[in-house]
Amino acid sequence: MAADPQPPVQEQTWTVNFKDTDIVEVVKFVQEVTGKPIIVDPKVRGPIRIIANKPLNKKALYNLFLAVLDVHGFTAFESDGVVRVVVNREARNLPIPTEQNIRSRDDGYITQIIQLNNISAAKVLAAVRPLVPQYAHLSAYEPSNALIISDTRANIARINDLILQMDKAAVLATDVIQLRYAQATEVVAMVTQLEKPDPNRGVTTSPPIVVADKRINAVIVSGDEMSRQRIKGVVESLDRAQTRNSNVRVRYLNYSKAADVAKVLMGMNQGQGGKPGEGGGAITQTNVQADEATNSVLITADNDNMQSLMSLIDSLDIRRAQVLVEAIIVEVNTGGEKQLGVQWMYTDTKAGFGSSTDGSGQIGALGQGAIDILPANGEEQRDKGLASLASSLSAISGQVFGAARLGERTNFIGLLKMLQTQSNANILSTPNLLTTDNTKASISVGSKVPFKTGSYSGTNTNGNNGGSNFASPFNTIQRETVGLKLEVTPHINQGDTLTLAIKQEVSDISDKNNPDGPITSERTIDTQILLGDGQTVVLGGLIKDSAAVGSTRVPLLGSIPLVGKLFRTEKNSKEKTNLLVFIRASIMRDDKTLEGATADKYNFIRDLQQKGHDAEGGKVIKVLPEWQDKVVVPASSVIPAPSEAPVVIDQTAQPAPTLAPAPAVGE
Numbered sequence: 001m002a003a004d005p006q007p008p009v010q011e012q013t014w015t016v017n018f019k020d021t022d023i024v025e026v027v028k029f030v031q032e033v034t035g036k037p038i039i040v041d042p043k044v045r046g047p048i049r050i051i052a053n054k055p056l057n058k059k060a061l062y063n064l065f066l067a068v069l070d071v072h073g074f075t076a077f078e079s080d081g082v083v084r085v086v087v088n089r090e091a092r093n094l095p096i097p098t099e100q101n102i103r104s105r106d107d108g109y110i111t112q113i114i115q116l117n118n119i120s121a122a123k124v125l126a127a128v129r130p131l132v133p134q135y136a137h138l139s140a141y142e143p144s145n146a147l148i149i150s151d152t153r154a155n156i157a158r159i160n161d162l163i164l165q166m167d168k169a170a171v172l173a174t175d176v177i178q179l180r181y182a183q184a185t186e187v188v189a190m191v192t193q194l195e196k197p198d199p200n201r202g203v204t205t206s207p208p209i210v211v212a213d214k215r216i217n218a219v220i221v222s223g224d225e226m227s228r229q230r231i232k233g234v235v236e237s238l239d240r241a242q243t244r245n246s247n248v249r250v251r252y253l254n255y256s257k258a259a260d261v262a263k264v265l266m267g268m269n270q271g272q273g274g275k276p277g278e279g280g281g282a283i284t285q286t287n288v289q290a291d292e293a294t295n296s297v298l299i300t301a302d303n304d305n306m307q308s309l310m311s312l313i314d315s316l317d318i319r320r321a322q323v324l325v326e327a328i329i330v331e332v333n334t335g336g337e338k339q340l341g342v343q344w345m346y347t348d349t350k351a352g353f354g355s356s357t358d359g360s361g362q363i364g365a366l367g368q369g370a371i372d373i374l375p376a377n378g379e380e381q382r383d384k385g386l387a388s389l390a391s392s393l394s395a396i397s398g399q400v401f402g403a404a405r406l407g408e409r410t411n412f413i414g415l416l417k418m419l420q421t422q423s424n425a426n427i428l429s430t431p432n433l434l435t436t437d438n439t440k441a442s443i444s445v446g447s448k449v450p451f452k453t454g455s456y457s458g459t460n461t462n463g464n465n466g467g468s469n470f471a472s473p474f475n476t477i478q479r480e481t482v483g484l485k486l487e488v489t490p491h492i493n494q495g496d497t498l499t500l501a502i503k504q505e506v507s508d509i510s511d512k513n514n515p516d517g518p519i520t521s522e523r524t525i526d527t528q529i530l531l532g533d534g535q536t537v538v539l540g541g542l543i544k545d546s547a548a549v550g551s552t553r554v555p556l557l558g559s560i561p562l563v564g565k566l567f568r569t570e571k572n573s574k575e576k577t578n579l580l581v582f583i584r585a586s587i588m589r590d591d592k593t594l595e596g597a598t599a600d601k602y603n604f605i606r607d608l609q610q611k612g613h614d615a616e617g618g619k620v621i622k623v624l625p626e627w628q629d630k631v632v633v634p635a636s637s638v639i640p641a642p643s644e645a646p647v648v649i650d651q652t653a654q655p656a657p658t659l660a661p662a663p664a665v666g667e
Helices: 025-033 058-071 089-091 119-132 151-169 184-194 224-236 260-270 303-316 362-372 375-395 563-567 591-615
Strands: 017-021 039-041 047-051 076-080 080-085 109-115 137-141 146-152 173-178 209-213 218-223 247-254 286-293 296-302 322-348 352-356 398-406 410-427 430-435 442-460 468-494 497-511 519-532 536-553 568-588 650-652
Touching: 025 039, 025 047, 025 058, 047 209, 058 076, 076 089, 076 109, 080 089, 080 151, 089 468, 109 151, 119 137, 119 146, 151 296, 173 224, 184 209, 184 218, 184 224, 218 224, 218 375, 247 303, 260 303, 286 303, 296 303, 322 468, 322 497, 322 591, 430 468, 430 650, 497 568, 519 568, 568 591, 568 650
Parallel strands: 039 080, 247 650
Antiparallel strands: 017 047, 076 080, 109 146, 137 146, 173 218, 209 218, 247 296, 286 296, 322 352, 322 410, 322 430, 322 568, 398 410, 442 468, 468 497, 497 519, 536 568
8 A cells, every 4th residue: 555645845934024123133033044143243233124025935035135235235245154244345355255156146245257258358347347336346357358346146147147248249250251353452452441440430349350362362351240241241242253354554673574574474374275365274365575675564464364464573573682602713833843964975087976965956056056166167157156056055944064175086065954943823813703593694704715727728620721720728717715714503592502503614725836726724613512601612623743753864874873974864843733613602682781792892902903003103003982982873864763554554663773872983
């Protein structure tokens, strides 16, 4: 048998009716009903009137008690299980409990921290302060963008609801609006003008941010939902197809060559399938011509493609950095030669003849001159013999000693030759040249030397009469440059490093007396290097050290100690060549750096002129003025830049050419 269900326990209620009852008595009644210990501040005094017609449970009775306290300027808060009743204007200085989630909207006094995510706490503070009573506390903590409020639960809950709505309305987001017809930069310029804040209206919210992305031709909008929707509607209204009308524009270039830019633009057009005057491809109905006289390009294109071509020209027509390349070519040659030898000849009508010579024929020439000066030859022949003897002696280099005996039966002549030569040569060349990035530059210093390429001689036969016409022999020549050549192509890499393609050549004439023409010696370097800005590196070089020892002697006799020197000639030579090539490259990105490098070279030349000027007493060499002297350019000599053309031809303005200050040549 199932048990009967127990009837539910009915909750106890109270009917409250206080008429001008002292507040302390009311507090005692509430304490008996709720069972909570209550402490009353001595300042809490006065009668209270409460009339409630309906019965109230325990919770409703306590909420009514809090409301009555608030009406009479008092408040109650619970801390550590104890309820304190105080004057409400002093409550904010007491240890009020902090609550994050308000479950009931009674008039109990608490403190709450309201965190803001999208709007500034300082701005919210100014907006909600009028909603807070004077005895309450309201402040903003900017480091964490939060509000601190001490007030009744009911008022804090009301303010919290308002703040959440304000914070939600300030949520920022970003939209990307892709354009099909209009240009992003032009649309952004229009929208920016429309969105300018009106000082008469004041600032209500943060202004939206609108930027253009040229790469994808899109408009990027960042702001609150209302602003983004408003701007999106304006952009969509502007992004509409237009009639494809061709127009002509003249674009003046500042740095690039018109012919090069025109070649690039037409190459892109043809590469994408378009041809001048024909449709097809992404760039159609396009024609680009270069005017070298004004360094400008004339573009014929429809409106859709004109802006793309203008953007390409902006990317191509930029000031390129320059590179100053300085080379140092050092060649040091040292050499020496020693010769020591004895030559002799004799004849005897009965004993025969003999000789020991080096094959140069020098002693034979001396002997012929000696014979001519014999008294038996007469005075005139003797004078000629003396002249011949002097000529033969002058042709022999070094210290020469001779001995001769000429008689009727026996003739003897001997020659002792001693020679030592020493040669030193130090050749220093410092070519330098300035060029722009990725542009080949070269310098050549030398002489045009004729080289024999052919020789003609003989006769031409006349076919008509069988005769022959004799032609004078002649040679054909070709002139070649002999000297110094330097060719450089620089490329500036990331991080101020450079790649240099270098071809360097040093040539000179080593033998001018060769019967087949002059003989030249060449030293060539063809390489590609990587170096830093302002760094000096060695390209290459040659170190050559040679020695030669030779002798001319009579077999056996020339090897005899002491006596053998009469039968031999010795010759020793040494030669040493050192050739090194150094190079330095410096990037010139602005006029100040370029002017500094130019000033160094200018002052170097001026110092050399000054030394020559002082040595000559100032009569011959004119000296350049100091670098600080400038040439004043009359204003009338500056050509004004072309102006914008009105409608059909759009001429982008080109800055007026500026003349860099140059040194003035002194008298």
